[in-house]
Amino acid sequence: MDILHSLALGFSVSLQPANLFYCFLGVLLGTLVGVLPGLGSAATIALLLPITYHMPATSAIIMLAGIWYGSMYGGSTTSILLRLPGESASVMTCIDGFEMAKRGRAGAALGIAAFGSFIAGTIGLVGLVFLAPPLSEFALAFGPPEYFALTFVGLTLVSFLGSGTWAKALTMAAVGLLLGIVGLDPVRSHERFTFGVLSLQGGIDLVPMVMGLFGVSQVFNMLERRPPGIDEIAKAPTRLRELLPNRDDWRLASGAILRGTLVGFFVGILPGAGATISSYVAYALEKRRSRAPERFGQGAIEGVAAPESANNAATSSGFIPLLTLGLPANIVMALMLGAFMLHGVTPGPTLMMQKPDMFWGIITSMFVGNLMLLLLNLPLIGLFTPVARLPYRYLVPIIVVACVIGAYGVNNNPADLFVMVAFGLFGYLAEKYGYSLAPLVLAFVLGPLMETSLRQSLILSQGDFSIFVVRPISGALLAGGVIFVGLPLLRRLFRRAPAAELARKAGP
């Protein structure tokens, strides 16, 4: 009953004409961005952050969220038709999706991707609706040690689950934490790493930083290399009927959709894992439990249904840590946190009680947005496909102008443009040499909370580090983190030993 009341309140917010409009704008932009290979949802959200400053807070988040889950829908279209994943979460969809398209079954692949995404996104939201309130209440009991444990385990997991080697990922996390330290000490107001520069006293601003890391660096990347040629293009289905999967398709795919949803939902909650990893796991699971695994890679419809469902369920559940604990689980959520902060709202356990209209408005808008996406995607797929082939030379000027306006617009400070260029160069070099940016941004956002909770915990315990282990919740979190990171490492160590042995024997 309580939940029904809350949902009614939420829909009364999300169905307001202005919010419907922003939701539509978000999912439309998200679809376009998902289709475009050069521009990810993180970059787009970063670019739009400054504009949302002048919108009501709830509408802003509704629109930005729409970009995030909308991009998951858009990403599948080009993966299937062009074998071009517009988003990293759609890479797995290319494998069987493009094979299906080559065999003239593009319509069924696109249809099952859209329906699977819709079903998974909606089920994921139902999970969010039921899980968020108890989690928020649970989180109210968290003290500094629990928050330190959460941020610590979160950053460690991000580094181990992300792309690239873990040493590089942890290096980037440390860089992010250091960048978060710049400015006045939150407790005693000592200047730290400001080098006497006045504008650094307030710390480095998130917006120019992410504009540089994701916008400008992407442009550098595009300018440096020639765009990859698109050799084969499957024909986009033009009639709606071609997009409806037949009974056999549904029989094969329905189990995959449900399993993908479950995988996506739980993996999406984990820090750093998110949509991309959940799509890998879902695909691997489907292939392993299939009675005919050789069909995978040859156009198996489960190979499209599972990862597409998983990435959408993960986008829904990714909101859980942010809305209930105030902790972002991935880059996009870190930017969402930035968007909340721009409007003076701190997401966390108290959000649901203090701003129920906003909390439930955002969640219910995602039900609306998912429905919009289903209706938008099916008939308009043919229209979106050419966007993927938009040459970089049209894209570069748009991104450049969006970046300069965005970075300048947050504070009306031209110095932010230099910050943006510096981070653009840094991000470009980092990606080039295999240092991923996700841990850096998350660490930057989480750093201040991590430091204050560490210092408060140590004061509480009079310098005794055992406080993090003996308190049940923080102890359990740390133990979970150790197991999660330790097990694969151990397994790798033990597996490598015999392999090295063999290699030595086989050698000359």
Next chain:
Amino acid sequence: MGSLRGNGPAEARLTRHARLGETLFGASLLGVGLFAIFKASALPFGSLSEPDSGLFPVAIAVVLVLFSALSLGNRERPPVATTAERAGIVRVLVLIVALCAYAWFLPRAGFLICTVVLLAVVLRGLGRFGWTGTAVSAVAGAAGCYVLFTRLGLPLPAGVFGF
């Protein structure tokens, strides 16, 4: 030797360049870490039971030094072979200079002039658009953005041609 691995001499050179770049990048992160330890050690450290401003920065800087050193040492796989040609690097440098100039001139010359010039550099210099196309798109783009964003409530510096 090279052909055994399927690498032509050009490719081998690219890999060598990428390796060098990776080493330099990792080494500079290590340098940042060392510098941060030096700077942070000047901050009041407090004690474990009364931590002050210096504790966290020192700890993080040590972590950075540790892991950047590990990343430098740990190079099982060659970095992603980049097909960076000289022309591509020149294009990147041109944009860096253009953006810095933009930041410098924005408060002095205003949004319209700066953005027209920036767009002209990007469209003509980097995108190889024709002169007419460049001129029309640059002026229209800059003016359009100016109108749109000032209407949205974002005050852009008007400069000489503000309206």
